[in-house]
Amino acid sequence: MSDKKPVLEFRNVNTHYGPVHILKDVNLRIHEGEMVCLLGGNASGKTTTLKTILGMVEPTTGEVVIDGVITNGMATAKVVELGVSMVPENRRLFKRMTVRENLEIGGYLRDDSLEEDFEHIFELFPRVKERLSQKAGTLSGGEQQMVAVGRALMARPKVLLMDEPSMGLAPVLVAQNFEIIQRINDAGTTVFMVEQNANMALSIADHGYVLQTGQIVLADTSAALLANPEMRKAYLGEVED
Ligand SMILES: Nc1ncnc2c1ncn2[C@@H]1O[C@H](COP(=O)(O)OP(=O)(O)OP(=O)(O)O)[C@@H](O)[C@H]1O
Ligand SMILES: [Mg+2]
Numbered sequence: 001m002s003d004k005k006p007v008l009e010f011r012n013v014n015t016h017y018g019p020v021h022i023l024k025d026v027n028l029r030i031h032e033g034e035m036v037c038l039l040g041g042n043a044s045g046k047t048t049t050l051k052t053i054l055g056m057v058e059p060t061t062g063e064v065v066i067d068g069v070i071t072n073g074m075a076t077a078k079v080v081e082l083g084v085s086m087v088p089e090n091r092r093l094f095k096r097m098t099v100r101e102n103l104e105i106g107g108y109l110r111d112d113s114l115e116e117d118f119e120h121i122f123e124l125f126p127r128v129k130e131r132l133s134q135k136a137g138t139l140s141g142g143e144q145q146m147v148a149v150g151r152a153l154m155a156r157p158k159v160l161l162m163d164e165p166s167m168g169l170a171p172v173l174v175a176q177n178f179e180i181i182q183r184i185n186d187a188g189t190t191v192f193m194v195e196q197n198a199n200m201a202l203s204i205a206d207h208g209y210v211l212q213t214g215q216i217v218l219a220d221t222s223a224a225l226l227a228n229p230e231m232r233k234a235y236l237g238e239v240e241d
Contacts, residue, residue: 005068007032007190008053008084008159013062015045015052022048024214025062030159030207035181035191037201037222039235040211046194047089049211050161053192054086055079067158081109083158087165091148095137099128099147102136106154114154121150124180142173149180153189160184162193166200178204198235202226210235 010028014021022045030036040046051057052064055076064071066082085106093102103121107114122129125146131139136147145165152160165181166174174197182204185191195201202208202222210218210231218231225231 004031006030006065007067008192009063009065010049010052011063011065013052013059013064015048015057016060017057022214023052023059026211026214026216028209028216030190030192032158032190033185033188034207035185035193035205037193037195037198037205037208038211039195039198039201039208041196043213044211045214046211047163048214050086050163050192050194053079053084053161077109080155083156084161085152085155085157085159086161087145087148087152087163089163089167091144093136093139093144093147093151095135097136098133099136099139100132102147102151103128103154106151109155117154117156121153124153124183125150141168142170142177145169145173145177146180149184153184157189159190159192162191164194164196166195166197174200198231199226199237 006029008030010026013023013026015023038046038049048057052059055071055074059072066079066084069082071079094105103118104114107117127143128146128150131143136144139147165177169177178200181191193201202225205222208220208222208225209216218225
């Protein structure tokens with residue numbers, strides 16, 4: 001793993017919202033084909049980390065490197081062109097547009113045919129095919145998640161970012177959703193996923209990082225994190241006796 005070049009890297013990244021220091025000297029290394037999760041409690045800076053990758057938040061110091069290119073200050077559309085796409089927190093579909101239109105927007109940077117991509121998405125989510133002409137706002141939460149993932153895949157990303165994919169889904173849908181994420185990763189897409197459901201995320205990820213008030217406090221393989229007593233107490237729901 002270590003001799004491969006990272007496809008996504010943070011080098012001592014700091015970010016601020018006005019005077020408030022959010023990310024503090026964050027270092028990340030994600031290699032091609034890996035599935036990596038970023039865990040942490042509310043307000044620890046997880047979404048800010050994803051926004052920093054996408055150029056929606058600019059680091060005050062440090063470097064974001066995507067596929068060998070330093071992307072500090074780059075516009076989001078350019079970052080997407082480098083091969084990064086995101087399934088945002090709460091899906092954020094265009095609710096008054098149809099499912100088909102939402103998917104087409106995901107492919108807006110492409111000038112080739114989208115038909116093959118539609119087929120691929122229908123294979124992953126047969127339900128989406130049945131709902132193509134329905135307004136996205138009328139879909140169930142689980143269906144909206146499928147469309148949000150489909151929309152991100154339409155850009156044919158090298159790196160797929162996901163912000164809390166399990167949020168608001170019933171347990172059976174959470175399990176199905178993680179299965180799909182696993183399949184997307186198996187097919188070669190690098191996945192960087194933010195989750196509060198640490199058990200579930202670590203059960204499919206190769207590596208995990210733990211963020212606490214903007215600092216990475218733990219970074220290890222998923223197996224090591226699952227076995228880590230500190231981790232078990234703070235994030236994996238183990239009760240102290
Ligand atoms: N645009 C903004 N302006 C000012 N402060 C912000 C802004 N966006 C986020 N913050 C603050 O930055 C901190 C980190 O927010 P962030 O959304 O990254 O957390 P998070 O780990 O994703 O939390 P959650 O699990 O609740 O989604 C929070 O204290 C939040 O209030
Ligand atoms: Mg968040």
